[in-house]
Amino acid sequence: MRETPLSNCEREFILKNISQQRRLDGRNAYDYRDLRIAFGVSLGCCHVELGKTRVLAQVSCEVGEPKQTRPHDGVLYVNVELSPMACPSFEQGRQSEEGIELSRLMERCLKESRCLDMESLCIVSGEKAWHVRVDIHVLNHEGNILDCASIAAISALAHFRRPDVSVNGEEITIHTLEERNPVPLSLHHMPLLVSFTFFSQGKYMLVDPSSKEEKVMEGKMVVGMNKHRELCTLQVTGQMLLLKDQVLRCSSIALTKVTKITELIHQALDNDKQARSKGEKHGFAVLVSGDKVTANRLPKIEVNVEKFEDSDEMDEGQSCSDDADAQNGIEELEMQTEAAPRESAVEILTKGVGVIGEGGASTWLDIPQENTKQQAAKKRRYKSVAMEEGIGS
């Protein structure tokens, strides 16, 4: 089924905001959405979430004949599956133009960058070699499938272990997983794709577009890089012309992003390896814990309350304290509990300051009269100064 097209108002609104450096979800122009990498129980299974876009990659291998032209190399297959589960406009089975472009880019990223050592996949030259297959399934499409898919594919390849092979003269034994520990694939480097979208004839550029931004974009550039500053892939699509320094600037932005993401991947791989070696629970089930009250809750969203005027509404107080908690790193107040203190009027003097006492005379010690008057005056002055600061900021 085809998607409902974006209305003219929405299109103009998004473009106008982009020209004023604003995005619908409040990110900066070069910010990625939240990236979450998780590995499954089976080796070579990786699930990546980039905001709401979700991609699952699975690596598998089998023994087969090498290619005629390359008898000493193994074979790598890359396949991207777009199903109606991701988006109603994708059709099952039939490869749309977008699907073909995605498949081709993923192939180029993984094969032509020579990240995987193909010679190590050869068992008997000219007769037997490993066929490694990367299947990428898009589970949800909320923009920027390509970046998500490349992260998933590389993480899955790094996570995968193939059965061990031993050669005894003419005899070749492929050991099962019980006999010998499986062996990781030899990955030279991790090439990752970063997408840049352009608007207004190349004047404005955004990284990691959401689905709405993708619908109004004029052109797209995909840069594939690894953290060693090596450019692996470059593709420009759309109706626009780019200047040379724009392309160079984009590749340097891509470098910072790729370095960060590679670190994240290594961290996730380490965590998984530790969990497996200690015998702890690992896999996707760990991410979904159903016995907590907070299951099925939405991730924390930070609300910017700086520009709001100081008023007597306790709602403002609620959101202020929420912000304060976020700053102090305390466990955030659940949405459920915030509704309870609606009746009480909370007066917050300055943002992020927890006022313990409510002013007034001290009830601890016997202090002579003049001092309490001075203290009260000081407190009043502090309050008025704080109020002014609160409004002025």
Next chain:
Amino acid sequence: MSVDIRLASSRPAGADLYHGDNPGNIVTPGDIITADTGFMRGHGTYMEDDCLHASVAGTVERVNKLISVKPLKTRYNGEIGDVVIGRIRELAQKRWKVETHSRMDSVLMLSSVNLPGGELRRRSEEDEKMMRHYLKEGDLISAEVQNVMSDGCLSLHTRSLKYGKLGQGCLVCVSPSLVLRRKTHFHNLPIGASIILGNNGYIWISPTAQDKSEESGGYETNLQPVPKSDREVIARLRNCVLALADCKMLLFDTCILYAYEASLKYAVKDLLKPEVAVEVVDLVRQRLELEGS
């Protein structure tokens, strides 16, 4: 400015909202309708193990020997004579492809539109090249269903002067099952706004056109700035329509007017709050029951 936070559990549950009669024969996908093999199966059913099952959630309808399930939430299925509002998606040879929230894009043929200069002109090559001048991608039009083709694709026409390109206003999208087939779908409300209830669930709210003497064939859009009072009326109407749609009330001009009158004591943006919406719809329901009985 204040931020509203409310408990998810205090939201009114769906069961409390429905006040009508119990239709009695609602089925969900997988329910067995009958084990009798003497019936022919219609849309929304399938046969398994000699039993007739429902494949969609809806009400069972029986016509002699034909059993079908009419779904509650569905894409728009067109009938001849329906008024629809659609958005031009693309231009093809001698036709426009219009998106009307149905399973396939509807088709507006070049020969089914009013061209300026009279009705009986033959469509020439020039007209084909000027198609984009009349209607381009992204434009909203109101049209009538002329024909339903064998694959379910709708053929539209704008042959009357009341149909054509829509100018300034607000589009509200609701489920098609909430808009009944009535004698007229174009209403000029006495509060200064006109409303078009499309059968496909698209509702267009616009300021009332001041002079009725525009006989341009519906392609000239009035781009004069709309005054603020009119904008407020339109915004309030839009929120009322959304409130009625959320509570699954059937939409027609009377109930929208009642909802507008009941909402006057709230600010326009307060109508977006769930509890205010439920209250307004309750008032409308009571008033409709009073008048009906």
